[in-house]
Amino acid sequence: MPFIAIPKAWTSGTKGPITGEVVVVNIQNEEDLKKYADGKLTGKIVLVKGNADTDPSFKPDAVRYTTEDLDKMTNSQPFGQSNFTPEQAERMRTMRSFRSRVDSTMKAQNISLELAGRSGKHGTFFTSNGASYKGDAPLAGPAFEMAPEHAGLVARLIESGVPVTLEAESQTSFFDKKLTTGNVIAEIPGTDPKLKDEVVMLGGHLDSWHSATGATDNAAGCTEMLEAVRILQAAGLKPRRTIRIALWSGEEQGLHGSRAYVKNTFGDPQSMKLLPAHEKLSAYYNIDNGTGRIRGIYLQGNEGPRAIFEKWLAPFSDIIDHPTVTSRNTGGTDHQSFDALGLPGFQFIQDGIEYGSRTHHTNMDTYERLVMDDLKQMAVVVAAFVYNTAQLDQKIPRKDLPKAKTAAGVGR
DSSP: OOOOOOBOOOOOOOOEEEEEEEEEEOOOOOHHTTTTSTTTTTOOEEEOOOOOOOOOOOOOBBBBHHHHHHHHHSHHHHHHSSSHHHHHHHHHHHHHHHHHHHHHHHHHTTEEEEEEEEEETTTBOOBBBOOOSSSTSSOBBBBEEEOHHHHHHHHHHHTOOOOOEEOOOOOOOOOOOOOOOOOOEEEOOOOOTTTSSSSEEEEEOOOOOTSSSOOIIIIHHHHHHHHHHHHHTTTTTOSSSSOOOOOOOOTTTHHHHHHHHHHHHTTEETTTTOOOOGEEEEEEOOSSSOOOOOOEEOOOTTOOTTHHHHHGGGGGTTTTSOOOEEEEOOSTTTHHHHHTOOOEEEEEEEEEEEIIITTTTTTTOOOGGOOHHHHHHHHHHHHHHHHHHHOOSSSOOOOOHHHHHOOTTTOO
């Protein structure tokens, strides 16, 4: 029987096909972890039993915001408040730390292969890493993530006394000699003698996770931003300010591409030592929340452009149902690199579609999950925002500058 599985990111290969009986371990806490510290698992194919929710789902996979959802979003969450409660955030940190210690235990035992059933259902599972991406990180042993239904099947058979023999192979290459990469940058030069040195930016990130093709995260954003620029060029428009598109690298590892660009171009968010170009940027617009159409924009706590953005959204009432401008912040993508330096950086509100249930960092993030009419709508809206920003007499209003980070690393 073939299983749905994918190697964990940055884990080593199996050095050819391997075959062996599977051993199930149930590690849910620190006490469980101690049971496997004595060499019992050396040379084994080990399935780390998970606790994924595989119950039937009574909610649709694909969703769009309702008018009520957007009304709640408008000002229901103050800027600066996390999407997670402190307790939820702490549970996530604890879970990640514990999962890392489980992986370390498997490596120390010198097992031949680790298998893990991750969260997901109906053949979809969410990908992760089994080691650090850094060039000097210790080499991790081979590890696969499996669809939870298949991991559950293997576990049930073994626990019922039916041995399971598994054959697997993973071929891996590590590119650890050249540890730099690049962003893709292009411009439409400005035409106003007084404003052409000022810049309006738009962008998305090129990198993606490895279990699929990254169609919604974030080929969709890159495609849509390129289409927005194509629209402006095809229309023969001559923007007053320079329009600059950026397709970022290293977003999935920590916004590395956009953070490096911001630091090299505009200033250092740690010291708040600003470069001359900091004064020249009007705004940065980002797309990185899947294939869903634009429903409005997050202000990131910058109330200055609210009236401007509401005016720009109004003409699109035929393709934006209930256009929404919210002071709420949204995180996890490249506009944060700009916002951290006090630059106007914005992410658009997008319909979720299947992003949370099927495509975000999963083995199902493929071309088939793209909604083409939504992508076209996004391109039109973004093109209008970018061009309108380029034509304003003044730059987009800004928030107060953040304070420099202290020696202890405490931020604003």
